[in-house]
Amino acid sequence: MSDSPFSDSFESPSAPQSVADDASLSAVEIRLAQRLASLRSERGWSLDVLAEQTGISRATLARLERGQSSPTTVQLGRLCTAYGLPMSHLIAEAEVEPPQLLRHDEQQVWVDAALGFERRMISPPSSGMKAELIEGYLQPGADIRYDAPPVAGLEQHIWVREGVLEYSLDDQLFRLQAGDCLRFRLYGRSRFVCPAAQPVRYHIVICRP
Structure with a gap:
């Protein structure tokens, strides 16, 4: 019997195997399970809420997030719809293993010469992590203004x-x-100014809610 209100004809004929039955889940499948868990956590959804949105049972969702089952294509499609992500994007995130170590010369640097601003991404990239470390460098007189944060409540x-x-x-x-x-949560406008005759260098830790 299907665990969802959707037609059984759309389900895989065989149920996903658990780790106990098949311990050969690939590294991609394990990372996919971790990403599915982080997506739900980022949105603050319970398993019951996600089950209601996807038509996948709470128990099945829990097994998928623990890596005890590999999702069918239909289940993955429903999850992507709920999270507003293309399936290719979600799979690509699972296929690419983000580096744990990022050497100094590998870190991305963005420079706005007109504003006298340089931004270095120190933390290795990872969509599943909530915190990142950034280095900023402002030339004397630089004035950078932001109307709002990309996500309200950023620590x-x-x-x-x-x-x-x-x-x-x-x-x-x-x-x-x-x-x-200085520590704070950002909800509105912000502004960075270098008022002195010498440049300023600073680090920012950003934590998503």
């Missing part, structure tokens, strides 16, 4: 390593010197 830690940074959080202004660290 951030700004640690100034060299120079002076003026950081505005909505209408609140903080003047940070070398060694100072």
Whole structure:
């Protein structure tokens, strides 16, 4: 009997095997299970909520997230619809093993010469992780403004390593010197200014809610 309200004709004729029955799940399947678990966690959904949205039973979802079963194509399609992701995108995330170690010369650097701003992505990329470490570098007089964060409620830690940074959080202004660290959640406007005659270098830890 199908575990969903959808037609049985769309289900795989054989149930996904558990690890106990088949311990040969590939590394891709294991990473896919981890990614499915993180997608639900990122949205704050319970298994019951996801079951209602996908028509897949709570027990089956739990097995998929624990890597005890490999999803059928139909199940994967329903999960992608619920999460708003193309199936190819989800599979690609599982196929590519993100590096645990990223050497200095491998880190991506984005430079905006007109604004006097340099941003280095220090943390190895990983869509399944919630925290990342970034280094910022502002030339004297640089003024960077953001109207809103990409995700409301981002937890951030700004640690100034060299120079002076003026950081505005909505209408609140903080003047940070070398060694100072500011922690907050970002919901609205923000602004980075280098007010001194010397550049400022700082690190930002960003944690998604």
